[in-house]
Amino acid sequence: MGNEKNTAGELEWRVRVEDGSSEVLKPEIRWFHRVWLGLVGFFLKLVLRVWKFLKKAWDVAVDDPRKVIHCLKVGLALSVVSLFYYMRPLYQGVGGNAMWAIMTVVVVFEHTVGATLAKCINRGAGTFLAGSLGVGVNWVAGHSREFEPIILGASVFFLASAATFSRFIPSVKQRFDYGAMIFILTFSLVSVSGYRVDKLLDLAQQRLSTIAIGASMCIIITMLVCPIWAGQDLHVLVTRNMDKLANSLDGCVAEYFEDSTSPSDKEEESSKKLQGYKCVLNSKATEESLANFAIWEPAHGRFSFRHPWVQYLKVGAAMRNCGYCIEALNGCIAINSETQAPQFVKNHLSEVCMRLSSHSSNVLKELAQMTKSMKKSTKIDFAIGEMNGAVLDLQDALKSLPTQLTPPPQTNTAVLAPTAVPLIEVAPLVTVASLLIEIASRVEGVFASVDELSRLANFKAVNDKKPKQNQIISRPSVDNQGQETVKALQEV
């Protein structure tokens, strides 16, 4: 029936049949036409899909050209390892086990140096541990002739179960997940092939050496050709997120208090800035995996081997904590834009609210700068002081807005009607103010975590000219030093 409706507007051929009624004449060519159209449509859709996919791939490449370089590095590593096969002298040395070198390269080569190192070390350690254990179990099984298959089977069952279970324990999962898998794999292979292959030790030694060749190839290429450091990435991610947080805080409050007189293209840019806090809320998983890999990395750039990467996670958590509040603020501003507060109240509070938000975002920007440069900031204490001052100012402003609330028994408010404002009209403003105060206290949390980071990572002091106050404050430490030198002289 539906079909009839669809073709309502079309012409059709009818033929009169013997009983008097007419029948629709459906030409065969129509079927052919339909199939043809279907095929064309299908191919067009396919081309469109492929085109979209390619466009997406192109965007990925443009967005981060290092990914393209990584791919070429993988290709290079595989080609170099293949040489072991193509060049006869090398082939005769390593033998058919060269397969393991290729497998190692494919499985171990990761995007960042830290991830590659982690996998290499895990693979090496897992293979070595399981290999020696497997040889041991084989030796034991070999000395008890008839029980050999039972001992081997039972050892595979129990060790595989135990190693699989260890992968569920958070501390193992975080660092040694891959190693545990390789342990199971190697142990099963060794204990099973030990039953067939007699030259087990030779096999194990060859396999280890080919894995070492593959792994060292990966490490050399990943560290020498345009290295991508997980630690560096984490550092950049956290500082960029701090800037984004500052920008969205600024933008969010400015949007509420200022009249929007800016042109529309500028507005689009600012709304993009405003949404920056969402990046902060969503980057937990990325931060964790980067920190996990960064731990394995050697010293690089400005980062030492034992750089406190875990502290970056705490900074990230503090920022997210702050981001939740900005999210709520954003929501409250959007929903309350209908019920505007009276202008005179807005005027009274807007200046001090804007000041608090700009001081808070200043603190965040200063912290971002401090983390970026890895130098102690001389301005940060001052910025924090200003922020706290602004909090007090806002609280004072709220206090100085005396509110006449009439408790139930008293009903003489009628005479004050001309200036009475229901609480609901000031509610949005008060909420914004409260949330700003809360945000300021959470910004202090971010400060505390960055301060801890600066202590753990030994951020350098800035040695250009300091303001006078700081010199006065630092004098006692000079005195202390003087006393210490005197002491040292006496002791000598």
Next chain:
Amino acid sequence: MGNEKNTAGELEWRVRVEDGSSEVLKPEIRWFHRVWLGLVGFFLKLVLRVWKFLKKAWDVAVDDPRKVIHCLKVGLALSVVSLFYYMRPLYQGVGGNAMWAIMTVVVVFEHTVGATLAKCINRGAGTFLAGSLGVGVNWVAGHSREFEPIILGASVFFLASAATFSRFIPSVKQRFDYGAMIFILTFSLVSVSGYRVDKLLDLAQQRLSTIAIGASMCIIITMLVCPIWAGQDLHVLVTRNMDKLANSLDGCVAEYFEDSTSPSDKEEESSKKLQGYKCVLNSKATEESLANFAIWEPAHGRFSFRHPWVQYLKVGAAMRNCGYCIEALNGCIAINSETQAPQFVKNHLSEVCMRLSSHSSNVLKELAQMTKSMKKSTKIDFAIGEMNGAVLDLQDALKSLPTQLTPPPQTNTAVLAPTAVPLIEVAPLVTVASLLIEIASRVEGVFASVDELSRLANFKAVNDKKPKQNQIISRPSVDNQGQETVKALQEV
């Protein structure tokens, strides 16, 4: 010098040497003692660490016994596959390639059915595609004698680079990451060993069949022995999170308005309930991976093959959106507990605030129940209505609290001093009220996403007795049906 200070309180033996000064006599036994103590301390620490590790492992096992079952399943699968080695007839059939069956089991066997299926399908498809492509390239290379190594090397370089790059494209990464890796691995191995091994097709066929054996073993064991379904897990996670969200909303508001007269052990439990929203905020990554695996699963339990798993992610996002606001509410309540609002204002608002929060959490609980049972709820519209009514009531209550705000020029507030309350004292209450209104609007967002889910997943209508109103409302649809049957009869 520091060393001397440390031992300041201790006795020491001194001996007078030739130049008249005295020298400390350090008995050798002391060193031995120290080393002994150090060793004992080291071992105690080691034992303590191992003990802690075992305790953690025990907690993991107790927390989710299915994990232990999974480990036994892995052991079982490996033991069964090892049989191919131990039993001579089977071994002669499959040959040394049985190694690939073991490798497949170790690599492919995952915790959930969906993850295992995804890896099996990826591994099979990747191996088949790369294998046939590798054989093709080998054929071409074989026909151009002197260029053979160049063609093979170049093909490995380019295909490996391209496949590695594809792993960065989000849609590929999400579903086919493992397949792309296997593709690179197989292609490299085939094109490289093709240069040495002549019976390439035989090898490829054998390898595919052993992989098929390993994979089918995994699939059979994972689906038949206590299967753990990713979809089921996702369903439970989302509904449990919804309940947690409702509980923390309730607890948070009750804590603020009620006097805490409950005993301390009950308080601890309630504070644990209160922190439930944090689970919601942190479960994004888990939800995404579960949804990713659930897509691969066949119909199981109450879930059909094409169950709208992606919609669960949207429900999760809506819940997180709600959770951000609860986080902010929690923060505001904690920070503002010092500046208490005057009692009469609190009394005026507390009842309506509590009502709104309990209606909001009722809606959440009803939605959780609806998702849990996968049946349409008859009460949900009523609950939403009540919540919206409570929002209006709260807004009315705020309106009916007339606030006397004095604009700057007017300064006659002095006479009203006895009842004047500065805005700052009501700020926390107003903030709580605003945030509750915002939360209610976000709960509606959760409702919208669950409603969409119920539509997509064809939740059944409840067929037990409905309230009268619903019957009246549903009458037109009965009429419609009647009309349709009449129509159908006419048409026949």
